[in-house]
Amino acid sequence: MNAARDAGESDATVLTGCTVVDARVLDGVAPLPDAAVWVRGDRIAAVGPAGEVLAEAGAAGEYRRVDLGGAYLTPGLVNMHTHLSLSLPGQGGDTVKGLNPHELAYYMADGARRTLLCGVTTVRCVAEKDHADFALRRAIASGQAIGPRIFTAGRALVSTGGHGHEGTDTLECDGADGFRRGVRSQVKAGADLIKVMISGGIAGQHEAIHTRQLFTDELTAVIETAHAWGRKVTAHAGPAPVIAEAVALGLDCVEHGYQLTPEVTAAMAAQGTALVPTLLVTRCKEFFDELGVPEWMQRRSLDAGPRHLDSYAMALAAGVEVLLGSDMPPFWTFEGTNASVRELEHMADSGLGPARALHAGTLGPVRWLGAEADLGTVELGKYADLVAMDADPLASASAFRGVRWVMSGGRVVRDDQTGWAAA
CATH class of the missing domain: 3.20.20.140 (Metal-dependent hydrolases)
Structure with missing residues (x-):
């Protein structure tokens, strides 16, 4: 999970093509469609509309872009x-x-x-x-x-x-x-x-x-x-x-x-x-x-x-x-x-x-x-412990049956689109 990155690989990733959803919906925070999440190191650096986040990340330097293909993105x-x-x-x-x-x-x-x-x-x-x-x-x-x-x-x-x-x-x-x-x-x-x-x-x-x-x-x-x-x-x-x-x-x-x-x-x-x-x-x-x-x-x-x-x-x-x-x-x-x-x-x-x-x-x-300062929501400053799935978890908990992408501490450990899984 925390293995060294390949030489020359950026420690910044921008996740696009997703709708961000977390438990704050119970407090009135609506899901965010067409969103992007900027991950820098092991934490989330920004969450917001894709255009805004991409511009912010681009101004800060190089990053890898990962298109989640319309997935719903939630905390793990x-x-x-x-x-x-x-x-x-x-x-x-x-x-x-x-x-x-x-x-x-x-x-x-x-x-x-x-x-x-x-x-x-x-x-x-x-x-x-x-x-x-x-x-x-x-x-x-x-x-x-x-x-x-x-x-x-x-x-x-x-x-x-x-x-x-x-x-x-x-x-x-x-x-x-x-x-x-x-x-x-x-x-x-x-x-x-x-x-x-x-x-x-x-x-x-x-x-x-x-x-x-x-x-x-x-x-x-x-x-x-x-x-x-x-x-x-x-x-x-x-x-x-x-x-x-x-x-x-x-x-x-x-x-x-x-x-x-x-x-x-x-x-x-x-x-x-x-x-x-x-x-x-x-x-x-x-x-x-x-x-x-x-x-x-x-x-x-x-x-x-x-x-x-x-x-x-x-x-x-x-x-x-x-x-x-x-x-x-x-x-x-x-x-x-x-x-x-x-x-x-x-x-x-x-x-x-x-x-x-x-x-x-x-x-x-x-x-x-007692870990809410670091985990539990898709927010600025939290650890990038994230999962992606194609179905809406607010429609059915069974959406989690379709988890196809997992990130832990800013590292992708599973990506079904590419066939990658940490071994």
Whole structure:
């Protein structure tokens, strides 16, 4: 992504033949047809009518011109529930668990590259094995690997025997002091946020979705310690009672929320607690079959689907901020597209609509991450993390199925017209 440019190649590019669209449409900023975007280095230097931008760029010196052929140009997607080292129960997961540290690094790097090429330019990792995510983040930032911008929680915190305890992507803790140490250990490693498992889930054979896994003093310790260090906290959580308690204590985000209630969603909206619903995880039999996921987990997942969708509807009705997150690997080919786009379609089609879905997949996550000064819109000064597609994303979230051009930090990493894709 950040590889050196060819000798003599300008670091300025003007993108033409496009309509610029981003989530500011919800604030009254209309799409800009016949637009041009001037990219200088890794950031956007100007956005506006093509003639004006071309004149401005020309006055500043040489540039390359890229005609996008009438495409819609948007910010890249942000996937807020990513596991590049995911290993579910079953044969596919066992293969990942069996990788040695060197093999795991290559496996995750390949997943990062594939994630970027499908148009996801930023991810939030919420439990990765062996702290390999930190090495991968450094490699991408230095240009040694190709992938999205990474915000990561490091290892997720769990109680002894809690959800996900079997893997090296979690850290078992007990008691308030133990969980305080857990938070600090992830911050020490370089975590941007903290992930904690506060209930059971789909993938734990000896638990139920509604199983409570932290006591109040432990949950308080996680949230207080993380906030003291300037880190937000997101929680794997299914049932309403434990979510209600966590929200009252200041929880910043809920993952999944399988069993919400109107009372809990109202509290989430009032507190400003976001929801990453991961609707895919209760409607992905094809994915489970591909990985050889056992029948007990498939049944638990698929049977939870109707209640999960009801919970999502309650969150929308209450005005909870919902954010894109697939849980499945972001790049995974699924139902004719990739997991990130399929999740966005579910969110849009289940009540969010395409304009708000664009916000949920771009600016909303960026604001939660505190990165809105650099990402999330097509504006002067932002990183040039951009994707182009032929269909209008304001007409349907399915437009993202047709992403055919991707730029990350001012570098084109995919261009279907020329057949170029970063390898």
